[in-house]
Each structure stands twice: as structure tokens, then as C-alpha cells.
Amino acid sequence: xxxxxTLLNDGGWTVAESRRLRDRARTLRDEACAIVLTYxxxxxxxxRGGNDGEDGQRHRTILRAVAWYPAVKTFVGSSRGGLCAVCxxxxxxxxxxxxxxxxxxxxxxxxxxxxxxxxxxSDALRA
Ligand SMILES: [Zn+2]
Numbered sequence: 798x799x800x801x802x803t804l805l806n807d808g809g810w811t812v813a814e815s816r817r818l819r820d821r822a823r824t825l826r827d828e829a830c831a832i833v834l835t836y837x838x839x840x841x842x843x844x845r846g847g848n849d850g851e852d853g854q855r856h857r858t859i860l861r862a863v864a865w866y867p868a869v870k871t872f873v874g875s876s877r878g879g880l881c882a883v884c885x886x887x888x889x890x891x892x893x894x895x896x897x898x899x900x901x902x903x904x905x906x907x908x909x910x911x912x913x914x915x916x917x918x919s920d921a922l923r924a
């Protein structure tokens with residue numbers, strides 16, 4: 798027969814170990830995001846006149862890395878002008894733009910990239 802103190806001790810250890818593993822998984826996910834965002838674009842360098850399919854895939858890869866982050870915040874507003882962080886397209890003054898915050902990542906994107914982001918976010922939530 799196991800006494801209450803032992804059960805409480807075992808339960809406390811299990812909860813602590815679960816938190817430790819969750820923190821480790823979060824760290825690994827952050828590192829994977831950093832690797833993708835740092836190196837992936839170089840593998841799929843944009844070539845003028847190249848196939849849009851590769852660009853689209855590269856954009857999705859970046860957006861997927863952000864979308865799969867556990868806590869994502871999205872803000873929408875009028876642009877003060879600038880470039881989309883994903884496709885490097887021009888966001889004109891007063892056009893709609895989206896700011897996405899996912900852990901250490903903060904990206905400003907245009908409407909077309911936001912549509913891709915929503916699709917990736919939907920996939921992330923289904924997984
Ligand atoms: Zn874009």
C-alpha cells in the first residue's frame with residue numbers, strides 16, 4: 798500500500814518533469830524557427846524571372862515557421878509604407894498590413910502573404 802505522501806511526491810515529480818519537457822520542446826521549436834528563418838531563404842534564393850511556385854513555397858515555409866509557434870499575436874492596421882517581410886513586395890501608404898508576433902519573431906506582411914499565413918495557421922491548429 799502506497800501512502801499519500803509518496804503519491805503526492807510522485808505527482809509533484811511528474812508535473813515538474815512535464816513542465817521541464819514542455820519548456821525543452823518550446824526551446825527546440827524556437828531553435829528550429831530560427832534555423833528556418835535564418836537559412837531557408839538562402840537555399841531558395843529569389844531568381845529574377847524564376848518560377849513563382851518556388852517563391853510561393855519559400856514564402857509558405859517562412860509563414861509556416863511563424864504559424865506553428867505556440868503563441869501567435871496578429872495586429873492589423875493601415876500601413877505607413879514599407880516592404881512585406883516575406884515576399885518583399887511594396888506595402889503602399891494606407892494599404893492594409895499585418896503585424897505578426899510569434900515569440901521572438903515580429904514580421905510585417907501584406908494582404909496576400911497574410912492569406913497564406915491564415916492557411917498555415919489553420920493547418921497548425923488542426924495538427
Ligand atoms: Zn508579402
